[in-house]
Amino acid sequence: MGIAVLVLAAIASGCATPAQEETGGRSGAAALKGGNGPGENGPGENRTGRTVDGAAGALLPPAEQARRAREAAEAQQVARAVAARRWGLAQTPLAAPAPPAVKPRIGTRKGFEVDGQVSESLPPVFTTVPVKERVVFLTIDDGAEKDPELIRMMDELKIPYSAFLADYVVKEDYGYFKKMQDKGVALHNHTLNHRYLPGLSYRQQKKEICGQQTNLERRYGTRPPLFRPPFGNYNRDTLRAAKTCGVRAVPLWAAEAFPDRMEWREWDKDLHPGDIVLTHFRGPGDWKGSMPDMIRRVMKTITAKGYAVAKLEDYV
Numbered sequence: 678m679g680i681a682v683l684v685l686a687a688i689a690s691g692c693a694t695p696a697q698e699e700t701g702g703r704s705g706a707a708a709l710k711g712g713n714g715p716g717e718n719g720p721g722e723n724r725t726g727r728t729v730d731g732a733a734g735a736l737l738p739p740a741e742q743a744r745r746a747r748e749a750a751e752a753q754q755v756a757r758a759v760a761a762r763r764w765g766l767a768q769t770p771l772a773a774p775a776p777p778a779v780k781p782r783i784g785t786r787k788g789f790e791v792d793g794q795v796s797e798s799l800p801p802v803f804t805t806v807p808v809k810e811r812v813v814f815l816t817i818d819d820g821a822e823k824d825p826e827l828i829r830m831m832d833e834l835k836i837p838y839s840a841f842l843a844d845y846v847v848k849e850d851y852g853y854f855k856k857m858q859d860k861g862v863a864l865h866n867h868t869l870n871h872r873y874l875p876g877l878s879y880r881q882q883k884k885e886i887c888g889q890q891t892n893l894e895r896r897y898g899t900r901p902p903l904f905r906p907p908f909g910n911y912n913r914d915t916l917r918a919a920k921t922c923g924v925r926a927v928p929l930w931a932a933e934a935f936p937d938r939m940e941w942r943e944w945d946k947d948l949h950p951g952d953i954v955l956t957h958f959r960g961p962g963d964w965k966g967s968m969p970d971m972i973r974r975v976m977k978t979i980t981a982k983g984y985a986v987a988k989l990e991d992y993v
C-alpha cells in the first residue's frame with residue numbers, strides 16, 4: 678500500500694517534468710531551468726523571484742519546495758526499484774543528481790581538434806563532459822531497430838537517453854521516434870544517409886548535416902543543437918558545415934555498449950565522470966540480443982561502478 682502510493686506519487690512527479698525540453702533556439706538561461714519547454718514560461722516571466730519548479734510549486738516557500746522535491750525524488754527511486762525488478766535489471770539504477778545550475782564549459786578533446794577549431798569557434802568535439810559527479814550519458818545512434826519495448830522500458834525506469842538519428846533508417850517509421858520524443862527524449866542529428874563525411878566535399882557534407890537539420894525540424898519541430906558524425910569521422914569541413922546550420926556541439930563517445938559486452942576508448946577500460954556511452958538501435962538480427970537485453974547489460978556495468986545516468990541536454 679505504502680509503495681503503491683509512492684509509485685503513484687512518482688508517476689505524478691514524472692508527469693510534472695515537461696517532456697519536450699529541446700528547441701533549437703532555446704537560450705542558456707531557459708535551459709538552466711531544466712523544465713521550460715517551448716511555449717512555457719520563460720525565465721523572464723518568473724515575477725516572484727522564487728525558484729520555479731513546476732507550476733504547483735511556484736508559490737511555495739523554498740523550504741517547502743525543497744521538501745517536496747526530496748519526497749518526489751525518493752518516490753521516484755521507489756518506483757524505479759519496482760520497474761528494475763519488472764525489467765530484470767541486476768540492480769536499481771542510481772538516481773542522477775540535480776542538473777547543474779550552469780552548464781560546464783566544454784572544449785575539444787586534445788588530439789581531436791581541426792585547423793581553425795578555436796579561431797573559427799567551431800563546435801567542440803568531445804567524448805566526456807567535464808563534471809565531478811559520478812554520472813554518465815547514454816546515447817543511441819542510427820535508428821534501424823524500432824522496438825516499442827525500449828521506449829516503455831526506459832520510461833518506466835526513468836533512465837534518460839539521447840537519440841542521434843540518421844534519416845535513411847528513421848524514415849521507415851518517423852512515428853516511432855515521435856513517441857520517443859513525447860517521452861522526453863531529445864532527438865539529435867546523425868546525418869541523412871550515414872556517409873563517411875571526410876570523403877565528401879564541403880557542399881556534400883553540408884547537405885548531409887543541414888539537410889537532416891531541416892528534416893528533423895519538419896518531422897519533429899526541432900533543430901537539434903547536437904550532431905554526431907557517422908563512425909565518429911569528421912574533418913574541418915564537417916564542423917564548419919555543422920556550425921552553419923545551428924550545431925553547437927559534437928559529442929562522440931568514451932565507451933560503446935553491446936548486449937554482451939562493453940568496448941572502451943580509454944586504456945583503463947573503465948567509466949569516468951561525464952563519460953558519454955554510445956550504443957545503437959539494433960535488434961537480435963544485428964547483435965546478440967534485443968534492445969532491452971542491451972540496456973540490462975549496460976546498466977549492470979554503470980550501476981555496479983556507482984554511476985547514475987544523467988540527461989545529456991542538462992549538461993551540454
Ligand SMILES: [Zn+2]
Pocket residue numbers: 818819843867871907908
Ligand atoms: Zn551511426
